[in-house]
Amino acid sequence: xSTQTTDEDSEATGQSDSEAPASSPGERRRAEKRERQTEKxxxxxxxxxxxxxxxxxxxxxxxxxxxxxxxRFDDFHVPFYKGMTVLDALIYARDTYxxxxxxxxxxxxxxxxxxxxxxxxxxxxxCKTQLSDLDxxxxxxxxxHQDVVKDLVVDMEHFYDxxxxxxxxxxxxxxxxxxxxxxxQSRENREKIKMSTRCIWCGACMSSCxxxxxxNQYLGPAAINKAYRFxxxxxxxxxxxxxxxxxxxxxHGVWRCQTQFSCTEVCPKDIPLTEHIQELxxxxxxxxxxxx
Amino acid sequence: xxxxxxxxxxxxGAGLRAAIAAHEEGADVAMVTxxxxxxxxxxxxxxxxxxxxxxEDSWELHAYDTMKGSDYLGDAPAIDTFAQDAPEEVIxxxxxxxxxxxxxxxxxxxxxxxxxxxPRTTYAGAETGHHLLHTMxxxxxxxxxxxxxxxxxxxxxxxDEDDPSERECHGVVAYDIQTGEIEGFKGRKGTILAxxxxxxxxxxxxxxxxxxxxxxxxxxxxxxxxxxxEMIQFHPTTLPSTGVLISEGVRGEGGILxxxxxxxxxxxxxxxxxxxxxxxxxxxxxxxxxxxxxxxxIEDEYVHLDMRHLGEERIIDRLENIxxxxxxxxxxxxxxxxxxxxxxxxxxxGGIEVDENGESCISGLYAAGECACVSLHGANRLGxxxxxxxxxxxxxxxxxxxxxxxxxxxxxxxxxAKSEDGDLDSPVELGAVGxxxxxxxxxxxxxxxxxxxxxxxRARERVDSLMDGDGVNHAEVRADIxxxxxxxxxxxxxxxxxxxxxxxxxxxxxxxxxxxxxxxxRTYNTDLIQTIETRNIIDLAEAITAGALAREEFxxxxxRQEYQxxxxxxxxxxxxxxxxxxxxxxxxxxVILEGAEKTYEPKERSY
Numbered sequence: 023x024s025t026q027t028t029d030e031d032s033e034a035t036g037q038s039d040s041e042a043p044a045s046s047p048g049e050r051r052r053a054e055k056r057e058r059q060t061e062k063x064x065x066x067x068x069x070x071x072x073x074x075x076x077x078x079x080x081x082x083x084x085x086x087x088x089x090x091x092x093x094r095f096d097d098f099h100v101p102f103y104k105g106m107t108v109l110d111a112l113i114y115a116r117d118t119y120x121x122x123x124x125x126x127x128x129x130x131x132x133x134x135x136x137x138x139x140x141x142x143x144x145x146x147x148x149c150k151t152q153l154s155d156l157d158x159x160x161x162x163x164x165x166x167h168q169d170v171v172k173d174l175v176v177d178m179e180h181f182y183d184x185x186x187x188x189x190x191x192x193x194x195x196x197x198x199x200x201x202x203x204x205x206x207q208s209r210e211n212r213e214k215i216k217m218s219t220r221c222i223w224c225g226a227c228m229s230s231c232x233x234x235x236x237x238n239q240y241l242g243p244a245a246i247n248k249a250y251r252f253x254x255x256x257x258x259x260x261x262x263x264x265x266x267x268x269x270x271x272x273x274h275g276v277w278r279c280q281t282q283f284s285c286t287e288v289c290p291k292d293i294p295l296t297e298h299i300q301e302l303x304x305x306x307x308x309x310x311x312x313x314x
Numbered sequence: 315x316x317x318x319x320x321x322x323x324x325x326x327g328a329g330l331r332a333a334i335a336a337h338e339e340g341a342d343v344a345m346v347t348x349x350x351x352x353x354x355x356x357x358x359x360x361x362x363x364x365x366x367x368x369x370e371d372s373w374e375l376h377a378y379d380t381m382k383g384s385d386y387l388g389d390a391p392a393i394d395t396f397a398q399d400a401p402e403e404v405i406x407x408x409x410x411x412x413x414x415x416x417x418x419x420x421x422x423x424x425x426x427x428x429x430x431x432x433p434r435t436t437y438a439g440a441e442t443g444h445h446l447l448h449t450m451x452x453x454x455x456x457x458x459x460x461x462x463x464x465x466x467x468x469x470x471x472x473x474d475e476d477d478p479s480e481r482e483c484h485g486v487v488a489y490d491i492q493t494g495e496i497e498g499f500k501g502r503k504g505t506i507l508a509x510x511x512x513x514x515x516x517x518x519x520x521x522x523x524x525x526x527x528x529x530x531x532x533x534x535x536x537x538x539x540x541x542x543x544e545m546i547q548f549h550p551t552t553l554p555s556t557g558v559l560i561s562e563g564v565r566g567e568g569g570i571l572x573x574x575x576x577x578x579x580x581x582x583x584x585x586x587x588x589x590x591x592x593x594x595x596x597x598x599x600x601x602x603x604x605x606x607x608x609x610x611x612i613e614d615e616y617v618h619l620d621m622r623h624l625g626e627e628r629i630i631d632r633l634e635n636i637x638x639x640x641x642x643x644x645x646x647x648x649x650x651x652x653x654x655x656x657x658x659x660x661x662x663x664g665g666i667e668v669d670e671n672g673e674s675c676i677s678g679l680y681a682a683g684e685c686a687c688v689s690l691h692g693a694n695r696l697g698x699x700x701x702x703x704x705x706x707x708x709x710x711x712x713x714x715x716x717x718x719x720x721x722x723x724x725x726x727x728x729x730x731a732k733s734e735d736g737d738l739d740s741p742v743e744l745g746a747v748g749x750x751x752x753x754x755x756x757x758x759x760x761x762x763x764x765x766x767x768x769x770x771x772r773a774r775e776r777v778d779s780l781m782d783g784d785g786v787n788h789a790e791v792r793a794d795i796x797x798x799x800x801x802x803x804x805x806x807x808x809x810x811x812x813x814x815x816x817x818x819x820x821x822x823x824x825x826x827x828x829x830x831x832x833x834x835x836r837t838y839n840t841d842l843i844q845t846i847e848t849r850n851i852i853d854l855a856e857a858i859t860a861g862a863l864a865r866e867e868f869x870x871x872x873x874r875q876e877y878q879x880x881x882x883x884x885x886x887x888x889x890x891x892x893x894x895x896x897x898x899x900x901x902x903x904x905v906i907l908e909g910a911e912k913t914y915e916p917k918e919r920s921y
Contacts, residue, residue, distance in 0.1 A: 086835045105555050105645065117789040121841040122833030126353075128522040131558045132642060133444055134353040150642050171492060172838040178350070191452035192411020202401065204408045206420030212413060219413045219438075219445060223352050255411065 135222030195259030227285035326354030328683025329508030335712030359443025360561035384692025390909035478537030494836025504715030531850030544861030552658030593921035672711025675728025693870020736900030746896030783830030
């Protein structure tokens with residue numbers, strides 16, 4: 023079983039424009055290096071042919087490297103073990119076959135939010151997705167509706183901008199006069215905001231949202247959920263809440279949501295995003311009636 | 315070249331707290347982090363934040379517990395400062411909106427934790443670190459503090475006087491991961507390292523893949539000694555297949571450890587007759603491995619942690635996250651069956667030597683959080699003490715770096731603090747390998763227009779040389795290190811194993827001379843980043859193992875087969891390792907037991 027089925031042509035010339043011409047020593051070294059890698063991969067594949075393997079089809083793209091400027095899919099056959107996740111398989115493929123395979127990851131336990139990917143047609147965290155739960159071949163792509171930087175890495179800047187546009191910080195009307203006194207919060211209120219505080223900023227929801235895909239200014243489910251987390255926190259006070267509702271009611275705010283539930287379906291932390299958005303719509307109606 | 319008053323390297327809890335503190339002093343602050351702040355591993359902390367908030371509790375009791383937990387290797391000025399400042403830091407977090415778990419009266423809840431004489435651990439479910447990280451990042455956004463995210467700091471820009479204590483840190487050199495641009499960052503007033511733990515030195519660890527100890531490795535090569543590196547905490551409850559952490563909160567709430575014979579091992583085999591499961595982490599980790607080695611482990615690999623008797627309501631209320639982790643990463647339903655657990659590398663008590671204001675012996679270079687060694691945790695950290703540490707000492711480092719006066723430190727740093735030369739019976743040479751070692755030392759060359767520019771030039775050469783070479787993949791070298799560390803420098807240590815590890819590390823270091831980056835791209839080149847991280851891993855693995863071989867006693871997390879007792883007469887001292895321009899030097903400095911209110915008397919540590 024082979025590892026990479028990329029055609030030899032693009033492999034052999036894979037280099038960026040800015041590099042030395044094809045006859046330079048550097049280029050020859052790189053070409054030789056690639057040949058050795060292919061050989062190594064072939065050997066690895068031979069020794070592993072008896073084991074159970076999983077076939078990954080992984081999206082590849084690099085704006086700088088010839089052969090990768092046109093997006094393509096590479097095949098990786100990875101030896102399977104019980105409990106292996108998509109992230110484990112990607113790490114294996116990178117460390118064993120192709121060190122240029124690029125993806126974000128860090129905590130391996132679904133809390134850092136780095137490795138949201140489009141796996142078999144759905145937004146999921148690589149670290150939290152068991153290979154045994156997926157049909158083969160496992161198709162791994164970067165999050166849709168975001169600019170691809172390289173391979174599986176997308177540009178998160180727009181997502182971060184939207185998160186930060188909702189004034190995502192606690193800002194109470196007043197604090198206890200005694201510096202060492204805590205604000206009180208009822209268990210019920212803490213429970214009410216609990217799910218909303220679990221967001222790990224992975225971007226899966228935004229990527230799944232049709233509205234966000236069509237309206238670049240739409241705040242999106244994650245940012246609205248962040249606003250919900252503060253608007254519903256009884257410690258902040260009514261004045262602040264009113265200001266938060268103004269942000270929510272803007273043209274590209276809560277009213278854009280068409281309750282398709284795609285965000286809720288893909289959220290790896292099970293946050294009821296659509297419900298939160300709906301609740302903010304109801305709050306908006308209520309507060310508008312008050313002034314009417 | 316970018317310029318700011320204060321640079322903070324790393325944007326986990328310590329970095330965020332330091333940045334906010336420096337900003338509050340009016341400094342122009344920038345954070346430089348190889349991740350985005352919310353991806354930092356502080357977010358994975360589960361259990362809680364210790365602080366003496368109750369009227370019946372006191373900072374003195376918290377300090378006493380911490381000193382006892384440290385097995386008398388913590389420095390009293392650090393411990394006292396820590397216990398005194400922790401309550402106001404927790405209240406500050408609450409005022410910043412942290413969603414703490416609450417009592418019926420709306421006050422912040424506190425639960426029991428290992429080694430504590432009072433229920434002192436505040437928490438937010440079993441995902442305290444996540445909430446702490448996000449709450450503080452929110453405050454950074456509110457203040458408009460500049461964040462250079464996905465910029466990897468390659469090196470420090472430090473002057474090159476012979477005596478490290480005369481050197482100055484002028485900033486850092488960083489690599490923009492997205493574009494491949496290498497730039498200098500000048501820190502006019504100070505540079506604070508807050509890069510977290512070195513868990514990737516081991517292969518079974520609770521730490522993130524990003525936890526490669528970059529800060530300690532860079533500071534070490536620049537001339538700052540590493541302190542007590544042998545003191546590595548192995549957490550007793552990690553999932554066997556991945557190393558994912560199962561919070562001490564499970565035992566705090568009443569979870570029970572059983573061996574294969576369904577015995578409650580902590581009591582029935584006498585490891586901790588008073589505190590049982592809530593004995594200190596080192597005690598519980600050794601107990602589990604002793605059971606497993608005696609053939610009473612399950613599948614010869616792990617023991618069981620059972621929380622079913624707590625009931626579904628309490629588990630969901632306080633430990634819900636644990637159910638998800640056990641399900642997602644071990645396929646076990648914690649409501650239905652006991653969870654398999656075994657010890658895993660979790661935390662480094664040692665690190666960059668700093669005083670209680672966070673400053674190292676190099677002027678303008680600070681460190682805070684897990685990468686630093688104040689020394690607060692000594693030979694063993696208590697559960698729930700890491701998060702308040704990063705708050706207290708992150709804040710102090712930020713305030714001091716910004717130029718505010720927080721008083722002169724009592725803890726001495728650098729060679730001046732040396733009390734005794736060390737003598738290491740190493741089977742191999744340590745330190746730099748010959749003249750081709752591109753990252754041989756952190757001191758910048760003289761003669762350039764500025765220290766930062768000189769450091770930038772050198773970093774560019776280093777990156778070019780790694781990109782241009784045609785050698786081995788760093789992943790092989792890294793795997794060799796992780797394997798020998800987990801085999802030989804684990805919970806149980808002996809002389810032969812430690813010497814073998816030093817030989818293996820030397821081999822890896824030589825192998826690393828042939829390493830190169832295979833990805834030719836300057837766009838998001840993680841091959842390059844990881845290759846540089848692996849170099850840091852090598853330096854830290856060697857420092858940890860050298861310390862472990864030098865310390866001929868059993869204290870806290872450091873267990874030695876040949877020395878089965880704590881030797882207070884000879885070993886109440888810190889193990890120091892100085893890079894010494896590539897020829898590492900081992901020495902010792904005294905532990906300070908004289909505190910603000912009293913002198914701590916070493917007592918037997920039983921739980």
